[in-house]
Amino acid sequence: xTVISDxxxxxxxxxxxxxxxxxxxxxxxxxxVLTLFTIISVGPAIYIVSPAFRESKSLFSYPPQWLPNELYxxxxxxxxxxxxxxxxxxxxxxxxxxxxxxxxVIDTLAGYAFARxxxxxxxxxFGLVLATLMVPTAxxxxxxxxxxxxxxxxxxxxxxxxxxxxxILPMTVSPLGVFMMRQFIETLPPGxxxxxxxxxxxxxxxxxxxxxxxxxxxxxVLGIFVFMMQWANLLWPLVxxxxxxxxxxxxxxxxxxxxxxxxxxxxxxxxxxTLIPITIVFLFFQKWFVQASVAGALKQ
Amino acid sequence: MAExxxxxxxxxxxxxxxxxxxxxKADDGEFLVLLGPSGCxxxxxxxxxxxxxxxxxGEIVIDGKIVNFVSPMKRNAAFVFQNYALYPHMTxxxxxxxxxxxxxMAKAEMNVAVQEAARILELSHLLDRLPSQLSGGQRQRxxxxxxxxxxxxxxLMDEPLSNLDAQLRxxxxxxxxxxxxxxxxxxxxxxxxxxxxxxMGDRIAILRDGELQQVASPLETYEQPANTFVARFMGxxxxxxxxxxxxxxxxxxxASGAGGLIDLDLNAMGIAQSIISVHASETLxxxxxxxxxxxxxxxxxxxxxxRFVERTGSETFVTxxxxxxxxxxxxxxxxxxxxxxxxGLNVRIAQAQLFRADGRNLRTN
Numbered sequence: 001x002t003v004i005s006d007x008x009x010x011x012x013x014x015x016x017x018x019x020x021x022x023x024x025x026x027x028x029x030x031x032x033v034l035t036l037f038t039i040i041s042v043g044p045a046i047y048i049v050s051p052a053f054r055e056s057k058s059l060f061s062y063p064p065q066w067l068p069n070e071l072y073x074x075x076x077x078x079x080x081x082x083x084x085x086x087x088x089x090x091x092x093x094x095x096x097x098x099x100x101x102x103x104x105v106i107d108t109l110a111g112y113a114f115a116r117x118x119x120x121x122x123x124x125x126f127g128l129v130l131a132t133l134m135v136p137t138a139x140x141x142x143x144x145x146x147x148x149x150x151x152x153x154x155x156x157x158x159x160x161x162x163x164x165x166x167x168i169l170p171m172t173v174s175p176l177g178v179f180m181m182r183q184f185i186e187t188l189p190p191g192x193x194x195x196x197x198x199x200x201x202x203x204x205x206x207x208x209x210x211x212x213x214x215x216x217x218x219x220x221v222l223g224i225f226v227f228m229m230q231w232a233n234l235l236w237p238l239v240x241x242x243x244x245x246x247x248x249x250x251x252x253x254x255x256x257x258x259x260x261x262x263x264x265x266x267x268x269x270x271x272x273x274t275l276i277p278i279t280i281v282f283l284f285f286q287k288w289f290v291q292a293s294v295a296g297a298l299k300q
Numbered sequence: 301m302a303e304x305x306x307x308x309x310x311x312x313x314x315x316x317x318x319x320x321x322x323x324x325k326a327d328d329g330e331f332l333v334l335l336g337p338s339g340c341x342x343x344x345x346x347x348x349x350x351x352x353x354x355x356x357x358g359e360i361v362i363d364g365k366i367v368n369f370v371s372p373m374k375r376n377a378a379f380v381f382q383n384y385a386l387y388p389h390m391t392x393x394x395x396x397x398x399x400x401x402x403x404x405m406a407k408a409e410m411n412v413a414v415q416e417a418a419r420i421l422e423l424s425h426l427l428d429r430l431p432s433q434l435s436g437g438q439r440q441r442x443x444x445x446x447x448x449x450x451x452x453x454x455x456l457m458d459e460p461l462s463n464l465d466a467q468l469r470x471x472x473x474x475x476x477x478x479x480x481x482x483x484x485x486x487x488x489x490x491x492x493x494x495x496x497x498x499x500m501g502d503r504i505a506i507l508r509d510g511e512l513q514q515v516a517s518p519l520e521t522y523e524q525p526a527n528t529f530v531a532r533f534m535g536x537x538x539x540x541x542x543x544x545x546x547x548x549x550x551x552x553x554x555a556s557g558a559g560g561l562i563d564l565d566l567n568a569m570g571i572a573q574s575i576i577s578v579h580a581s582e583t584l585x586x587x588x589x590x591x592x593x594x595x596x597x598x599x600x601x602x603x604x605x606x607r608f609v610e611r612t613g614s615e616t617f618v619t620x621x622x623x624x625x626x627x628x629x630x631x632x633x634x635x636x637x638x639x640x641x642x643x644g645l646n647v648r649i650a651q652a653q654l655f656r657a658d659g660r661n662l663r664t665n
Contacts, residue, residue, distance in 0.1 A: 191385035194352050199399035199446070200373035209398075213389040 045275060051268035052076075059264050075269035084244045085270060088252035092274075095167055095237070095248050096230040102172040103226050104219055111181025112207055116193065126182070132175045137235060144170045145239050167240045167248075171230060177222050184218040185211060220288040224281065231278050249274045302363030302376070302453035302486055303328045304349060309358035311344050318344050320510040321358070326454075329484045331477075333501030335491060337533070341510040342490045346456050349488065350379045363453055373402075377454040378447035382462055384439045386431040386446075392418075393427040396445045403450075417449040420479070437468045444476075448483065455480075455487040461496065473500060494534050498522065506530050522589075523651070528659040531587050537617060540593070540627040541585045541655070546576060555586055555654075557622065560602045562586070568650035571662050579656055587653035587661075590617065590630035594646045595637055602645040606637050620645060 051059050052075055054068040079085045113119070114126050145161075148170060152160025159165040188211065196206045212219075234250040241247045247255075253270045256263065282289070304326040311319040319341040326332040334342040347353045349360055351372035360367050367375050378399075386395050394401075396417055400410045418424045421441040431439055440460060447455060460476070461469045477500055480487055491497055497504045498518040506513040506521060506529075514526035525531035531539040544555035546564060553564040553576060566573055595618065604622035616635040619626050620643060629645065637643060654662045 189383065189385065191381045191383055192387065194372075195379070195381060195385035195387075195446075196398070197352070198350060198372045198377070198379045199450075200402035201398075205402060210387055 048268050048271050048275070051265055052272045053269075054265055056263045056265040072265075075263075075265040076273070078263075078266050079270055079273070083256065083266075083270075084247070084252060085249075085273070087244055088247055088249045089273075091246060092231060092248040092250075094164060095233075096227050098164070098168045099171045099230045100223050100227045102168070103174050103177055104223055106172060107174060107177030107181045107222060108212065108215060108219065109207075110178040111183075111185050112211060114178065114182040115185035117203070129175045129178050133179070141235060141239055144236070148240065162241055162243050162246050164246060167237060167246055170240075171233065171236060174226065177226065180222055181215070181218065184215055188214055217288050220285050224285050224289060227281060228278055231274075303330075303361075304332075304454055304486060304488060305359075305361040306345065306349065307359040307361070309345065309348060309360065310356045311341070311348055311353060312356045317356075318510050319348070319355075322507070322510070322512050324505055324512065324515065326486050326488050329486055331480050331487045331489065331500060331502045333489045333491060333497040333504045334507060335494060335497040335501075335504050335533075336507035336513075337492060339509075340507040342492075342507050343458050344510075345507075346379075346458050346488060346490050349375075349454075350377055350456050351375050352379075375454075376452050377456050378450055378452035380440075380443050380447050380455070380457040380460045382459040384431070384443040384463075386439055386442055388431050390430075391427065392423060392429050392431070392434070392442050392445075395431065395442055396423075396427075396449050399446065399450045413449050414445075417445040420448065420482075421445045421475075436464050437472055440464065440472055441475075444479065448479070448485075452485065455485050455489075457487065457489045459491055460489075462491070462493070469496075476500065494536070498534075506533060508533075524661065524664050525587070525653065526661055526664055528585060528587070528655050531653065531655070531661075535589060537590050537628045537630075539587045539589050539653070541587050542622070542625050542627060543583050544586045545583055546580050546654075549577075555584075557586065557602075557625070560622075562601060562647055562649065564654075565649050569652065569654065569663060571654060575662055576654075579662065582657040584657065584662070585655040585659075587655055588627070588647055589651065590628045592648040592651040593627065593629040594648075595620075595629060595631060595635065596644040596646045598642055598644040602647065603642065604645065606639050606641045606643055609635075609637055609639060618643075 050067060053071050055072050148161060148166045159169060192210055193206055196210050237248045237251045241251060253267060256267050306322060306324045309319055309322045322345060334345060336342050348355050362375055393414055396414045397410050400413055418427055421444055423441055423445055426438060461472055464472055473496060501518055503515060504518055504521050505515045508529050514521055514530050521530055522534050525534060528541055542557045544557040546553055546555050548554055553566055555562045555564050566576060604620040606618055607621045608619040610617040615633055616631045618629045618631055618637050620629060656662060
């Protein structure tokens with residue numbers, strides 16, 4: 001039997017103290033870094049709240065005023081009565097929802113095909129899909145614009161500039177979504193497909209009855225991603241819309257900026273109102289989001 | 301019910317041939333076990349029969365029809381997977397009903413069929429549960445219920461018990477045998493566990509490196525293995541194989557090995573003198589099961605030194621070293637042999653096997 005002497009005991013206690021202080025140092029540094037990143041990412045969103053409830057003239061007062069003396073709702077009133085904010089919001093909802101739904105259909109089907117089906121040039125095609133991930137959106141803006149203008153003639157104005165199909169369709173193709181769905185589908189056990197095939201299910205039934213229900217968390221995550229990206233999309237809607245009938249919030253808000261005078265209070269209020277729905281969507285689906293993020297990390 | 305025949309079946313994945321010209325037949329209502337070590341091609345044969353893989357060459361016949369180009373669902377064969385392959389988002393009811401729903405069976409009829417399958421496998425109280433809420437044994441029963449609900453002509457089972465613990469495996473083994481007796485459906489069962497094969501199969505087909513080694517009843521594979529591979533694979537501890545040279549003429553033949561001389565009673569062993577005289581110049585292998593050896597006083601026969609004594613409670617295994625070879629002797633629980641002791645060995649020669657240099661059994665080949 002080993003006997004622990006007093007000296008050994010003191011050494012153990014010192015080692016324990018050393019390990020505890022090292023751990024607290026590590027955790028302090030982690031908290032510091034995390035706090036810094038939180039301030040950088042959340043700061044602008046919080047900063048927008050105060051100007052939204054203040055008159056524009058008070059925004060540039062000296063010394064700077066961080067909190068309003070009273071809640072001024074004039075900016076919101078101006079937005080709702082003097083601008084087309086409601087129309088832009090409805091347009092944004094139509095745009096983001098349509099893109100999300102269509103993208104989900106395309107991405108899940110393409111992801112399934114790449115993950116499970118055998119067809120000629122499969123690897124090459126998937127390589128091409130991945131390659132498009134590396135092309136920046138701005139680089140394809142002009143060709144996309146030209147294509148949609150051409151489609152305007154070919155489709156007798158159904159798909160064109162200043163139309164919803166013209167605004168929506170180019171955004172529905174997302175290589176990231178195809179890649180993500182393919183990866184999720186590949187994690188499903190092959191035995192499920194084989195069992196379903198033996199049970200008499202064809203490809204479509206396997207996709208709709210077995211794969212889609214199991215993909216629910218991935219679909220929700222991709223849906224939130226796409227919806228959030230399109231809700232905040234400025235570049236393509238700016239190019240593809242010139243009239244309020246099809247303008248979305250991001251483009252609409254940018255038109256509030258005058259050449260000489262800008263009502264920053266109104267812009268802050270518009271930004272705040274634009275942020276609220278997307279925050280609610282995220283909070284509502286947060287549980288699914290976390291669930292999908294850890295999917296595959298845990299033993300099934 | 302149906303018979304299943306595979307003729308000259310070969311399957312290659314690229315340059316790797318995993319099934320090499322295998323011909324087999326499972327009779328109507330038979331329980332045929334495919335047995336072999338990992339990578340011997342037994343699961344591939346099952347998947348080929350099921351239609352989950354396409355053969356490189358050869359024929360698969362189910363119920364008199366060549367099914368090489370028939371889709372898995374039309375082969376009328378149900379497959380039970382090693383990992384159960386239950387649909388995790390469906391309840392037990394929906395899992396069992398899935399093949400019927402796919403076949404567009406009327407709801408009332410489907411309900412009756414599912415209830416019947418659930419009753420047979422004692423799952424009636426679990427129909428509303430999800431697979432994640434079931435134990436391993438219950439999941440396996442759901443997989444079986446999903447297989448029987450279609451009333452298939454053939455059952456194909458790919459190591460269905462290997463994910464269960466020892467106790468549950470034994471219980472489920474009995475349930476499977478009972479199910480087979482009640483339904484009488486032709487079953488091809490893949491396993492690497494020779495105890496499962498021995499206890500369940502009407503016949504066992506033993507495979508090695510994609511080649512068929514022997515197809516016979518469990519007792520025959522144990523008592524008269526076709527070659528040294530089968531001799532070593534069947535039985536735990538495996539058959540003792542001792543290199544010997546034989547010499548003699550007429551009725552007097554002797555095997556001489558490192559441990560001494562043994563009289564070979566060729567009549568009792570069922571070996572023709574003409575056969576043994578052809579192979580007398582080769583180094584043969586004498587195969588003796590541990591239960592066909594017994595410890596004796598040191599005499600003119602085999603002898604050696606005790607190296608290990610392993611007691612299991614019901615019996616004792618004594619390992620005896622004879623020259624470079626170790627042989628295991630199955631003794632009674634209270635055998636008093638001790639390590640280091642010099643002992644003699646008696647051989648029940650009528651049960652012993654003699655293998656050629658290439659491994660084939662002289663008694664059967």
